[in-house]
Amino acid sequence: xxxxxxxxxxxxxxxxxxxxxxxxxxxxxxxxxxxxxxxxxxxxxxxxxxxxxxxxxxxxxxxxxxxxxxxxxxxxxxxxxxxxxxxxxxxxxxxxxxxxxxxxxxxxxxxxxxxxx
Amino acid sequence: xxxxxxxxxxxxxxxxxxxxxxxxxxxxxxxxxxxxxxxxxxxxxxxxxxxxxxxxxxxxxxxxxxxxxxxxxxxxxxxxxxxxxxxxxxxxxxxxxxxxxxxxxxxxxxxxxxxxxxxxxxxxxxxxxxxxxxxxxxxxxxxxxxxxxxxxxxxxxxxxxxxxxxxxxxxxxxxxxxxxxxxxxxxxxxxxxxxxxxxxxxxxxxxxxxxxxxxxxxxxxxxxxxxxxxxxxxxxxxxxxxxxxxxxxxxxxxxxxxxxxxxxxxxxxxxxxxxxxxxxxxxxxxxxxxxxxxxxxxxxxxxxxxxxxxxxxxxxxxxxxxxxx
Amino acid sequence: xxxxxxxxxxxxxxxxxxxxxxxxxxxxxxxxxxxxxxxxxxxxxxxxxxxxxxxxxxxxxxxxxxxxxxxxxxxxxxxxxxxxxxxxxxxxxxxxxxxxxxxxxxxxxxxxxxxxxxxxxxxxxxxxxxxxxxxxxxxxxxxxxxxxxxxxxxxxxxxxxxxxxxxxxxxxxxxxxxxxxxxxxxxxxxxxxxxxxxxxxxxxxxxxxxxxxxxxxxxxxxxxxxxxxxxxxxxxxxxxxxxxxxxxxxxxxxxxxxxxxxxxxxxxxxxxxxxxxxxxxxxxxxxxxxxxxxxxxxxxxxxxxxxxxxxxxxxxxxxxxxxxxxxxxxxxxxxxxxxxxxxxxxxxxxxxxxxxxxxxxxxxxxxxxxxxxxxxxxxxxxxxxxxxxxxxxxxxxxxxxxxxxxxxxxxxxxxxxxxxxxxxxxxxxxxxxxxxxxxxxxxxxxxxxxxxxxxxxxxxxxxxxxxxxxxxxxxxxxxxxxxxxxxxxxxx
Numbered sequence: 001x002x003x004x005x006x007x008x009x010x011x012x013x014x015x016x017x018x019x020x021x022x023x024x025x026x027x028x029x030x031x032x033x034x035x036x037x038x039x040x041x042x043x044x045x046x047x048x049x050x051x052x053x054x055x056x057x058x059x060x061x062x063x064x065x066x067x068x069x070x071x072x073x074x075x076x077x078x079x080x081x082x083x084x085x086x087x088x089x090x091x092x093x094x095x096x097x098x099x100x101x102x103x104x105x106x107x108x109x110x111x112x113x114x115x116x117x
Numbered sequence: 118x119x120x121x122x123x124x125x126x127x128x129x130x131x132x133x134x135x136x137x138x139x140x141x142x143x144x145x146x147x148x149x150x151x152x153x154x155x156x157x158x159x160x161x162x163x164x165x166x167x168x169x170x171x172x173x174x175x176x177x178x179x180x181x182x183x184x185x186x187x188x189x190x191x192x193x194x195x196x197x198x199x200x201x202x203x204x205x206x207x208x209x210x211x212x213x214x215x216x217x218x219x220x221x222x223x224x225x226x227x228x229x230x231x232x233x234x235x236x237x238x239x240x241x242x243x244x245x246x247x248x249x250x251x252x253x254x255x256x257x258x259x260x261x262x263x264x265x266x267x268x269x270x271x272x273x274x275x276x277x278x279x280x281x282x283x284x285x286x287x288x289x290x291x292x293x294x295x296x297x298x299x300x301x302x303x304x305x306x307x308x309x310x311x312x313x314x315x316x317x318x319x320x321x322x323x324x325x326x327x328x329x330x331x332x333x334x335x336x337x338x339x340x341x342x343x344x345x346x347x348x349x350x351x352x353x354x355x356x357x358x359x360x361x362x363x364x365x366x367x368x369x370x371x372x373x374x375x376x377x378x379x380x381x382x383x384x385x386x387x388x389x390x391x392x393x394x395x396x397x398x399x400x401x402x403x404x405x406x407x408x409x410x411x412x413x414x415x416x417x418x419x420x421x422x423x424x425x426x427x428x429x430x431x432x433x434x435x436x437x438x439x440x441x442x
Numbered sequence: 443x444x445x446x447x448x449x450x451x452x453x454x455x456x457x458x459x460x461x462x463x464x465x466x467x468x469x470x471x472x473x474x475x476x477x478x479x480x481x482x483x484x485x486x487x488x489x490x491x492x493x494x495x496x497x498x499x500x501x502x503x504x505x506x507x508x509x510x511x512x513x514x515x516x517x518x519x520x521x522x523x524x525x526x527x528x529x530x531x532x533x534x535x536x537x538x539x540x541x542x543x544x545x546x547x548x549x550x551x552x553x554x555x556x557x558x559x560x561x562x563x564x565x566x567x568x569x570x571x572x573x574x575x576x577x578x579x580x581x582x583x584x585x586x587x588x589x590x591x592x593x594x595x596x597x598x599x600x601x602x603x604x605x606x607x608x609x610x611x612x613x614x615x616x617x618x619x620x621x622x623x624x625x626x627x628x629x630x631x632x633x634x635x636x637x638x639x640x641x642x643x644x645x646x647x648x649x650x651x652x653x654x655x656x657x658x659x660x661x662x663x664x665x666x667x668x669x670x671x672x673x674x675x676x677x678x679x680x681x682x683x684x685x686x687x688x689x690x691x692x693x694x695x696x697x698x699x700x701x702x703x704x705x706x707x708x709x710x711x712x713x714x715x716x717x718x719x720x721x722x723x724x725x726x727x728x729x730x731x732x733x734x735x736x737x738x739x740x741x742x743x744x745x746x747x748x749x750x751x752x753x754x755x756x757x758x759x760x761x762x763x764x765x766x767x768x769x770x771x772x773x774x775x776x777x778x779x780x781x782x783x784x785x786x787x788x789x790x791x792x793x794x795x796x797x798x799x800x801x802x803x804x805x806x807x808x809x810x811x812x813x814x815x816x817x818x819x820x821x822x823x824x825x826x827x828x829x830x831x832x833x834x835x836x837x838x839x840x841x842x843x844x845x846x847x848x849x850x851x852x853x854x855x856x857x858x859x860x861x862x863x864x865x866x867x868x869x870x871x872x873x874x875x876x877x878x879x880x881x882x883x884x885x886x887x888x889x890x891x892x893x894x895x896x897x898x899x900x901x902x903x904x905x906x907x908x909x910x911x912x913x914x915x916x917x918x919x920x921x922x923x924x925x926x927x928x929x930x931x932x933x934x
Contacts, residue, residue, distance in 0.1 A: 008209040013119055016202040022609060024194035029131055029176060031609060033138045039616055040145050040165060042623070047154045049222050049627050057155045058243040059325060060235060068153040069227045070243040072626075074252055075575055076157050077244075078259045079619065081330060082582045084164050085266035086612050088422050089586060091176040092273040093593060093605045095429055098180040100598035109602055208624055208652025221644070225630030226509050254503045254512045258567070258579035261456060265560050265583055268459075269590035272553040366460030373457045386449040388505035 007048050015041040026106040028094040032087055039083045046072040046079075131177045139170030155326040156244045163334040168419060171341070175426040239397040240323045240404065248328070249404040253387045256407070257372055260414050264369050267418040271362070274425040297346065304346050311339035319412045323401075329408040333415025340416075341423050349427050358424065361417045368414025372407045379403075447492070448501040448514040451485045451524060452570055452580075454478055455563035459556045468551035472539040475555045479535050479562065483528040490521040494924070500572070508572060509633035515572030518925040522776065523569045523699045526783050530691040531562050534791060536900040538684045541794045544801075545682040546594050554594060558688065560587040565696045574622045574632045574708075577700065578615065581664075584696070585611045588689060592681040603676035610673045614663030621657030624649050637708050645713050654717060657704060664697035667724075667761055668731030671754045678750035683794030686746065690753055691787040695779045698760055702772070706929040715767055724765035729859050731758030736866035740873070745796075745803045748870055749789055752829065755863065756782045759844060762856065766847045769926050774843035776922035781828070781836035784911070788904035789825040792818050795893035795901065805873060810883035811890075818893045819878045821901040826871035828908045831864045835912040839919070 021034025050069035058070035142165030149158035234246040315336035322328030344352035382391035389403025390396035458478040501514040564584025593604035629640040666674040705714040732755045739751035763775035828835035848857040
C-alpha cells in the first residue's frame with residue numbers, strides 16, 4: 001500500500017510546506033512564494049491522479065493504445081494560469097504596500113497601522 | 118523538491134528565494150513530463166519557472182532584498198498545517214494507487230475523450246480538444262482571469278506618465294552598448310527565432326504539445342528580453358502601451374466572438390460545429406480562432422504586467438496634479 | 443433568443459468588460475456598465491419566470507452535454523440568487539459615477555468599471571454553472587477583481603486589507619480545488635448532477651470525507667464564517683464606498699449559495715449532515731459569530747467597520763438557519779440572503795453619500811447630519827431598523843422564519859439567542875442615530891448639503907424595497923420557499 005500511495009504523500013508534504021510558509025512567514029514576498037508552492041503541489045496531486053501505468057502522453061499516435069488521462073491536464077493548465085494571475089496581483093500589491101508603508105514585513109505593517117489608530 | 122521548499126523557508130535573501138522558487142518550478146515541470154503531462158509541463162516551465170520568477174525578481178528589485186522578519190506564531194501555524202496534512206493523508210488512504218488503470222477518474226468521462234475525440238473533433242492532441250472544445254468555456258474563463266490580472270496590475274501600478282527624454286535614452290544606449298555588446302548582438306539574432314518559435318507553438322498545438330498559452334508566454338518573453346537588454350524606454354517606443362492594452366482586450370473579444378457567432382448561427386455558445394458546413398472543419402476553425410485569441414491576450418497581458426512592474430524599479434512615479442491619492 | 447438566456451446572463455458582463463477599454467471616458471464607461479448591468483437584471487427576471495413555469499433549465503455550452511462538456515443549470519435557487527446579484531449590482535451602479543469622483547483618481551476610473559463588470563460576471567458564472575471546476579474558475583475571476591477593487595481605496599490600509607484578503611481567499615479557493623480534485627478522483631466526473639449520482643457509491647470512503655471537509659473549510663473562508671472572517675472587516679472598511687456596497691450585498695451571498703448547492707445538491711443532505719457533525723458545528727460557530735461580531739461592532743468608531751462586523755454577524759444568522767436542516771430553516775437562510783442584500787446595500791450606499799459630502803465615516807463625522815442630510819440619514823435609520831428586525835421591515839421577516847424554524851425543531855435556546863442578537867444590533871444602530879440626531883457638529887466644521895440625487899435614488903429604492911418586501915412578503919417568501927423545497931426534493 002505504501003508503494004502505491006507514497007507519491008501522494010510526498011505531494012501532501014510539499015503542500016504543507018507551502019501552506020506553512022504562507023501562514024508563518026512575515027515577509028510578503030515569501031508569503032506569495034509559499035502560496036505558489038502550495039498551489040503547485042495541488043497541481044502535482046491532480047496530475048498524479050491522471051497518470052496511467054504504461055500509458056503515454058495523451059496525443060493520438062499510431063500504434064499507441066494506452067494514454068494517460070487528459071482531463072486533469074486541462075484543469076491544471078487553467079489552474080496554472082489562475083495561479084500566475086494571483087501571483088502577479090499579489091506582487092503588485094506588495095510593491096504598492098512597500099511604497100505606502102516603507103516595509104513588507106507583516107509585523108511592521110501591523111505596528112504602523114496600530115500607531116495610526 | 119522538498120529540500121528546495123524548506124530552503125525557501127530558511128533563506129533570508131529574497132533574491133535567492135526568487136531563484137529557488139524558479140528552480141522549484143522547473144523541477145515541477147520535469148515531474149510533469151515524467152507523468153506524461155507534456156502540455157502542462159510546457160506551461161509550468163514557461164509560467165512557473167519563467168514568468169513568475171521574473172516577476173518576483175522584479176518585485177525584489179523594487180522592494181529590497183532582505184527578509185527582516187522574526188518568525189511569528191510558528192506554533193499556531195504548525196498546528197494548522199499538521200491538522201491539514203493529516204486530513205489529506207487520511208483522505209489518500211482510500212484512493213486508488215498511483216498509476217492504476219481502473220481508477221474511477223480514468224474510467225468515466227476520460228475514455229470517451231480518448232476514443233471519440235478524433236471522430237468528433239479531428240485533432241491529435243487530446244488535451245487541446247478537451248481544452249478548446251469540450252471544455253472551451255473553462256478556457257474562456259481562464260483568458261478572462263488573465264485579463265483580470267492585467268487590469269488589476271494596471272489599476273495598482275500604472276502611472277500614465279512619460280518619463281523618457283531623448284537625451285537620456287541616447288546616453289543609456291551608448292553605455293550599455295559597450296558593456297553588454299556580446300549579449301546584445303546574440304540577443305538581436307535570437308529574438309526573431311524566439312518569436313518564430315512562439316508562432317510555431319501557437320499553430321502546432323493541435324499535433325503536439327503547445328497552444329495559445331505557451332505561445333503567448335514565449336512571444337512575450339522575446340519582447341521582455343528585448344526590453345531588458347535595450348532599455349525599457351526604447352522598448353516602450355517600439356511597442357506602444359495603449360495598443361498592447363487594447364490587444365489584451367481584443368484577444369478576449371475574439372474568443373467571445375467565436376462563441377457569439379455560434380449563437381447567431383443557431384447553436385449554443387462556443388459550438389464550433391456550426392461554423393462551417395462540415396462539423397469537423399468547424400471544430401478546427403473554432404479551435405484555431407480561439408487559440409489565437411488566447412495567444413494574443415496572454416502575450417499582451419504578460420507584456421503589460423512586466424512593463425508596469427519594471428517601470429517602478431526606479432521608484433514610484435510622481436503623481437500627476439489633481440490626484441486625490 | 444430565449445433559450446440562450448442562461449449563457450447571455452454571464453457573457454454580457456464578461457464581454458462588456460474588455461469593451462470598456464475601447465471607450466476612454468469614465469462617464470461613457472459608467473453608462474455602458476449601467477446598461478450592461480441592467481440587461482443582466484432583465485435576463486435574471488426572465489430566467490426566474492422561465493424556471494417558475496417550466497422547471498430547471500439545462501444549457502450545454504459548446505453543444506457538448508454534460509458530463510462531457512460544461513453545462514449551465516438554472517433552478518429555483520440559482521434564479522433567485524441571480525436576481526439578487528444583478529439587482530444590487532445595477533442599483534449600486536447608479537451612484538457609482540458620483541461616488542468615485544471623490545474616491546478614485548481619474549486615470550483609474552475606467553479600470554474600476556472593468557473590474558466591477560468582471561466581478562459581476564464571475565459571481566453570475568458561479569451561480570449559473572452546473573460544473574464543479576467551472577465554479578473554481580469563475581470564483582477566481584470574481585475574487586481577483588474584488589482584490590483589485592478593494593485596493594483602489596484611498597487609505598493605504600486598503601492595500602494591506604486587499605493583500606490579506608488575497609492570501610486568505612486564495613487559500614480558501616485552493617482548498618475548494620483540493621476538494622473538487624478528490625471528488626473527481628473517486629467519481630471521474632465534474633458535472634454536478636453526475637457527481638450527485640455517483641457520490642453515494644463512494645460516500646463511505648475517507649477520500650470523500652476529506653474532500654467534503656476541505657470544501658467546507660474553503661467555502662467558509664469565503665463566507666466569512668467565524669473564525670475565518672478576519673479578512674472582511676478591513677476589506678469592507680477601507681475599500682471605496684461603492685465597492686463595499688457591491689461586495690457586501692453580493693460576495694458572501696454567493697459563498698452561501700455555493701455551500702447550499704454543494705451540500706444539498708451534490709453531496710446530499712443525509713451525507714452532509716451525518717459525516718461531520720455539521721449541524722452542531724455550524725450552529726455553534728454561527729451563534730458565536732453573531733455575538734462576537736455584534737459586540738465588536740458596538741465598540742467601533744468607524745461606521746464602515748461597524749457595519750462590516752455587522753455583516754459577519756448576519757452571515758452567522760444565515761448559517762444558523764442553514765444548520766437547522768429543515769425546509770423552513772433553509773427558507774429563512776435564503777430569505778436572509780435577499781434581505782441582507784437590501785439592508786446592507788442601502789446602508790453602504792448611504793454611507794457612500796456621507797463619505798462624498800463629509801469626507802470621512804468616523805462616528806464623529808456623522809454628528810448633526812440628521813439635520814444637514816435628512817434624506818440620507820433617514821435612509822440609514824430605515825436600514826438600521828431593518829437590521830434589528832423591526833416589524834414592517836424585511837429584517838423582521840427573515841428573523842421571524844428563523845425563530846419559527848428553530849422552535850419547530852425544538853431548539854429553544856437558539857431562538858432565544860437569535861432574539862438577543864437583535865438586541866445587540868439595537869445598541870450599535872443607536873450609536874449611529876445618536877450621533878446623527880442628538881449631537882452637534884464640531885466647531886468650525888463646514889456645513890454640508892444633502893447628497894446628490896444619484897445617491898438618493900438608489901438609497902431610497904433600496905429602503906423602499908426594504909419596507910415593501912417587509913409588508914408584502916409574497917415574492918421573497920414564495921421564491922425562497924420554492925427554492926428550499928426543490929433542494930430538499932432533489933437531494934437524497
